[in-house]
Every structure is written in C-alpha cells, then in structure tokens.
Amino acid sequence: MSETFYDVMRRQGITRRSFLKYCSLTASALGLGPAFAPTIAAAMETKPRIPVLWLHGLECTCCSESFIRSAHPLAKDVVLSMISLDYDDTIMAAAGHEAEAIIEEIIEKYDGNYILAVEGNPPLDEDGMYCIIGGKPFVEQLRKAAEHCKAIISWGSCASWGCVQAARPNPTRATPVHKVPGLAAKPIIKVPGCPPIAEVMTAVITYILTFERFPQLDRQGRPLMFYSQRIHDKCYRRPHFDAGQFVEHWDDEAARKGYCLYKMGCKGPTTYNACSTVRWNGGLSFPIQAGHGCIGCSEDGFWDKGSFYDRVTDTHQFGIEANADKVGIAAAGTVGAAAAAHLAVTAIKQAQHKGDQDQ
Amino acid sequence: MQTEINTGAVYVYEAPVRVWHWVNALSITLLAITGYLIAHPLPTLPGEASDHFLMGTIRFVHFAAAYIFAVGFLGRIYWAMVGNRYSRQLFKLPLLHRKFWKDLLHEVRWYAFLEKEPKKYVGHNPLAHLFMVAIITVGGAVMLLTGFALYAEQTGLGSWQDSLFGWLIPLVGQSQDVRLWHHWGMWVIVVFVMLHVYVAIREDIVSRQSLISTMISGWRTFKDDRP
Numbered sequence: 001m002s003e004t005f006y007d008v009m010r011r012q013g014i015t016r017r018s019f020l021k022y023c024s025l026t027a028s029a030l031g032l033g034p035a036f037a038p039t040i041a042a043a044m045e046t047k048p049r050i051p052v053l054w055l056h057g058l059e060c061t062c063c064s065e066s067f068i069r070s071a072h073p074l075a076k077d078v079v080l081s082m083i084s085l086d087y088d089d090t091i092m093a094a095a096g097h098e099a100e101a102i103i104e105e106i107i108e109k110y111d112g113n114y115i116l117a118v119e120g121n122p123p124l125d126e127d128g129m130y131c132i133i134g135g136k137p138f139v140e141q142l143r144k145a146a147e148h149c150k151a152i153i154s155w156g157s158c159a160s161w162g163c164v165q166a167a168r169p170n171p172t173r174a175t176p177v178h179k180v181p182g183l184a185a186k187p188i189i190k191v192p193g194c195p196p197i198a199e200v201m202t203a204v205i206t207y208i209l210t211f212e213r214f215p216q217l218d219r220q221g222r223p224l225m226f227y228s229q230r231i232h233d234k235c236y237r238r239p240h241f242d243a244g245q246f247v248e249h250w251d252d253e254a255a256r257k258g259y260c261l262y263k264m265g266c267k268g269p270t271t272y273n274a275c276s277t278v279r280w281n282g283g284l285s286f287p288i289q290a291g292h293g294c295i296g297c298s299e300d301g302f303w304d305k306g307s308f309y310d311r312v313t314d315t316h317q318f319g320i321e322a323n324a325d326k327v328g329i330a331a332a333g334t335v336g337a338a339a340a341a342h343l344a345v346t347a348i349k350q351a352q353h354k355g356d357q358d359q
Numbered sequence: 360m361q362t363e364i365n366t367g368a369v370y371v372y373e374a375p376v377r378v379w380h381w382v383n384a385l386s387i388t389l390l391a392i393t394g395y396l397i398a399h400p401l402p403t404l405p406g407e408a409s410d411h412f413l414m415g416t417i418r419f420v421h422f423a424a425a426y427i428f429a430v431g432f433l434g435r436i437y438w439a440m441v442g443n444r445y446s447r448q449l450f451k452l453p454l455l456h457r458k459f460w461k462d463l464l465h466e467v468r469w470y471a472f473l474e475k476e477p478k479k480y481v482g483h484n485p486l487a488h489l490f491m492v493a494i495i496t497v498g499g500a501v502m503l504l505t506g507f508a509l510y511a512e513q514t515g516l517g518s519w520q521d522s523l524f525g526w527l528i529p530l531v532g533q534s535q536d537v538r539l540w541h542h543w544g545m546w547v548i549v550v551f552v553m554l555h556v557y558v559a560i561r562e563d564i565v566s567r568q569s570l571i572s573t574m575i576s577g578w579r580t581f582k583d584d585r586p
Contacts, residue, residue, distance in 0.1 A: 218516065219525065219526065219529050220529050224516065228515070228516045229515070230512060230534075233513065239408035239409070240408045241414055242408070242412060242414050242415040243404060243408040243409075243410065243411035243412060243413060243414065243415070244400060244401060244403065244404045244411055244412075244413030244414040244415075244417075245403050245404050245405075245406075245408060245411065246400055246403040247403075248402070248403055254403050259403060262400065263400060263403075267535065269512075269534075270533065270534035270535040270538065271534070272534075296535070299533045299534070299535070300529075300532060300533045301532065301533065305533075305535050305536075311398075311535070311538075312398065312538075312539070312542065324539060324542040324543045324546060325398075325399070325542075325546075327546070328542075328543075328545070328546030328549065328550075331546060331550050332546070332549055332550055332553060335550050335553050335554060336553060339553065339554065339557040342470070342557075342561075343557070343561065345472060346472075346561055346565060349472055350564075350565055353475075
C-alpha cells in the first residue's frame with residue numbers, strides 16, 4: 001500500500017516526460033493554472049493510492065463506458081491504476097464470491113479512508129428487492145459501504161438525480177444516493193450526466209486525489225469547474241441565438257447553416273454541463289455540433305420535463321396534457337369573450353336603467 | 360345625463376403612486392410582449408450572425424423593463440410606508456373584517472347584475488383590492504423572484520443576482536421548471552390586465568365614482584351625494 005501513483009505509472013512503462021505532461025494537462029483541465037502542475041506531480045509521487053469502491057445499482061453502465069473512453073491518452077491507464085480500483089464489478093477480473101469478498105476486505109482494511117463511487121441508484125420499494133447484488137439488496141450494500149467510506153462520488157444522473165428508472169411513475173422507487181434514507185452523512189459530490197463526460201470524471205478523481213478534498217461545489221453539490229455554466233453560455237451557436245437565427249425544421253436551410261437549435265427544443269439554456277467546452281470523444285463533437293439539440297441529460301428529472309423537442313414543459317397538474325401557452329391563450333380568449341358579453345349586458349342594463357329614470 | 364358633483368372629492372392616489380401605476384403599465388406591457396417573444400422567437404433571420412442582433416435586443420428590452428419593474432416595486436413598498444392610508448392597500452387585506460367580506464359579496468353581485476347600484480369606495484373596492492394584492496403584489500413578487508433567478512443564470516455564479524435569487528432554482532426543481540412558472544405568471548398577468556382595463560373603463564362609466572381620471576389626477580370624485 002506504500003506504492004504511489006507515480007510508482008504505478010513507471011511500472012506501467014509511462015515515461016517521466018509523459019507523466020509531467022499529464023500533470024500539466026490535468027492542471028489546466030481543472031482550471032488551476034500552470035503553477036499547479038508541480039503540485040499534482042508531487043502529490044502523485046508521494047501519496048499512496050487511494051482505494052476506490054465502485055458500486056453499481058440500477059444503471060446502464062454508460063458512466064463506466066464513458067469513463068474508460070477518456071480521450072486523454074493517459075487518463076484511462078493512469079486514472080484506472082492510480083485510483084486502485086479495487087472493486088468494480090463491470091471491469092474487474094474477480095467474479096462471484098471472490099469479488100464480493102473484496103468489498104469486505106476494503107471496508108475492513110481501509111475503514112474511513114476509501115472513496116465510494118456509486119454508479120446507478122438503489123430502488124427502495126419491496127425492501128430494495130428490485131436490485132440484488134450478490135444475493136442482497138443493493139441498498140444494503142450501499143449503506144454499509146457508505147458507513148465506512150471517506151466520501152461519496154455520485155456518478156451520472158442515476159446516482160445524482162434518479163434518471164430514467166426514477167422517471168414518473170418510478171415503479172421501484174429508485175432513489176438518488178443523497179436521498180437514500182439511513183445513509184451515513186458523508187460528503188457527496190454529484191457528477192451528473194447520462195453519462196458524464198469522461199474527462200470530467202477523470203478530472204474530478206484527479207482533483208480529489210491530488211488535494212485530498214472535493215473541488216468547489218455549487219448549491220446542488222456539483223463541481224463548479226464543470227457545472228457552473230449552461231451549455232447555452234458557451235455554445236458555439238450562441239451568436240445565431242442572439243441574432244435571432246433559428247432552425248425551424250430539421251431539413252431547412254437554417255439547419256444546414258448551423259443556426260441555433262432553440263426552436264427545435266434544445267435544452268442548452270437550462271442545462272448545466274461542460275459539453276460545449278470539453279465536448280465528447282476527445283473534443284471531437286457534442287450533440288449540438290452534430291445538429292441535434294441538447295436533451296438536458298445532466299439536469300434533475302430530465303425524463304419528466306416533456307418532449308426532448310419542446311422547451312416548454314407540459315403541465316400535468318391540470319388533468320390534461322396542457323402547456324402554458326395553450327392554457328394561457330385559451331384563458332385570455334375566454335376572459336376577452338366574457339368581458340365583451342359582460343359589456344353587452346351592462347349596456348342593456350344601463351339602457352333599461354335610463355328608461356326607468358325617464359319615465 | 361348624470362352630472363358630476365365634486366363635493367366630497369378625496370385625494371387618494373399621491374403622485375408617486377400614479378407615476379408608479381403608469382410606469383408599471385408600460386413595463387408590464389413590454390415584459391409580456393418581449394417575454395413571449397423570448398419563449399417563441401420571431402421567424403428566423405437570414406445571413407450571417409453578425410448582421411443581426413434581434414434576439415439580443417428583445418432580451419435587452421425584457422431585462423431593462425424588468426429592472427424598471429423591480430425598482431418600481433421597491434419604490435412602491437417604500438411609498439406604502441410613508442404615503443397615505445390608501446397607499447398601503449396593496450400590502451394589506453382586511454380579511455378578518457366582516458364588512459370586507461360583505462362588501463366583497465355585494466361587489467360580486469353588482470358585477471353579476473344582481474345589485475342595482477354599486478357602493479362607493481374611496482380606495483379600492485373589496486374585489487379590486489383582493490385582485491390587486493393577489494396579482495400585483497404576490498404575482499409581481501413571484502415574477503421578480505423567478506425572473507431574477509433566471510437572469511442570474513447568465514450573470515453567473517457569484518453575481519449578486521445569483522447570491523440573492525439563485526437559491527430559487529434548486530428549490531423549484533431545475534432551470535426549466537423556473538421558466539415554466541415564469542411563463543405561467545405571464546399569462547396570469549395578461550388575463551388580469553385584460554380584466555383590469557375592461558373593469559376600469561366600465562366602472563368609470565356606470566359606477567358612482569371616478570376611476571380613470573383618479574389615476575391621472577389623484578382625486579376620487581363621486582357622481583352623487585347619497586351614501
């Protein structure tokens with residue numbers, strides 16, 4: 001356990017030059033400035049690896065898929081070895097009882113010192129029977145692991161908000177990590193997205209390892225460095241929005257010219273994530289660049305906010321699927337007609353009244 | 360024709376209240392129109408993005424009018440503290456007075472053509488009073504809170520708008536939900552304005568007191584001397 005991150009990297013054949021490059025790149029990705037590259041390097045050289053328990057609840061493994069595709073050439077090797085990923089049922093070699101034994105071992109050996117990374121969330125109904133891991137409800141595994149961990153990372157929208165399995169009517173009562181009753185009060189960092197961007201995931205882990213604390217979080221527990229601005233704020237199509245140039249149909253001239261997708265229901269203006277700056281697949285592209293609006297996958301309850309192609313949420317409280325504009329126009333029309341009718345009656349009454357007075 | 364008898368005229372709306380009313384009327388009109396156009400932008404413009412700034416201009420008008428509305432709202436609260444008794448009506452509802460409910464019923468019956476004659480009021484009639492508090496005071500506050508919370512999204516984390524109003528977004532749910540409520544609020548106010556304008560003109564003609572001229576001169580005059 002005295003092995004440092006640097007030892008592991010060297011053992012894996014990573015040169016010191018590559019290692020330093022990684023440190024400076026990570027420093028700039030975290031918005032720390034070049035002065036912090038040596039800090040990161042020093043941390044990597046001297047600090048023992050922090051063990052990570054990576055648990056999976058109700059989820060689709062898209063977070064893991066994203067994570068192992070981190071485009072940074074070293075990220076997947078370095079981060080994967082660096083964090084001493086002792087347990088991750090999707091990518092570890094062990095299976096069955098052996099695998100489950102690892103959890104117990106980590107909890108005992110590193111009591112209060114390991115990071116608990118949660119992908120997915122536990123269903124609470126029927127005592128958690130809708131998600132069984134190694135013969136026990138996932139929620140029990142989660143509670144136990146949380147009890148002894150140092151801090152919790154909620155990977156993706158499932159762990160952060162609930163995501164698709166928690167969408168109305170949420171039949172299994174899938175519950176995001178921070179709302180699980182009886183969970184030990186440990187610091188939780190949310191890294192939402194369906195999935196989160198790979199570079200965001202590796203950068204968050206690197207930060208935690210280097211500084212032994214969470215990066216600065218916003219009101220909802222998301223790291224500010226990646227979730228402090230909306231997609232809209234840094235969107236490369238923003239000038240078209242300000243100019244009033246919009247795609248009106250998927251196949252129109254404006255779509256070909258790359259105008260703003262606001263009218264096509266793009267949720268960029270209401271979504272906090274780093275897609276428009278970090279982008280995906282090694283900075284290659286992101287949904288809006290590919291010509292499709294943002295669906296707001298990193299926002300709370302995004303499945304329940306109406307169509308992906310409509311920015312105005314349908315309001316279900318009124319019994320029918322109504323949206324604010326339909327009801328508003330109907331109400332204004334009704335009130336207008338009522339006022340006109342009222343006016344007519346008033347005129348008649350006034351005429352009668354006048355007639356009465358004249359007599 | 361009924362002749363106006365100016366005996367017993369009362370100075371109801373002091374100058375700051377009148378100025379606030381008309382500034383509010385203008386800012387609400389601008390806010391509703393530009394707000395609708397932000398939710399449903401005009402047909403797309405051709406050419407280069409650098410050739411136009413239509414959406415930017417519409418949003419600028421919305422935010423400028425919103426600031427005027429906000430400053431007016433704060434000014435109106437101040438005037439409720441230093442102004443005459445009628446200036447406080449917007450912030451006080453006499454819900455515990457039997458007379459308020461009796462008069463409210465009478466006013467409803469008057470609008471339903473069940474009463475031959477309306478009562479005379481120096482300030483707001485009870486029905487108007489109720490609506491003013493619900494829509495202008497409470498509704499205005501809701502629009503200010505949701506509006507500034509949304510505005511804080513672009514001024515950014517750490518801005519004063521964010522410090523003062525940013526908490527509202529996670530409270531309501533997420534950004535899209537705040538937009539929904541802000542949008543509903545617009546329609547509530549639009550319907551209120553329609554009713555307000557119609558009723559003000561109607562009452563000015565058929566009631567026993569002045570309405571529109573009062574909001575211009577400040578003086579409430581009565582058309583007869585009966586109680």
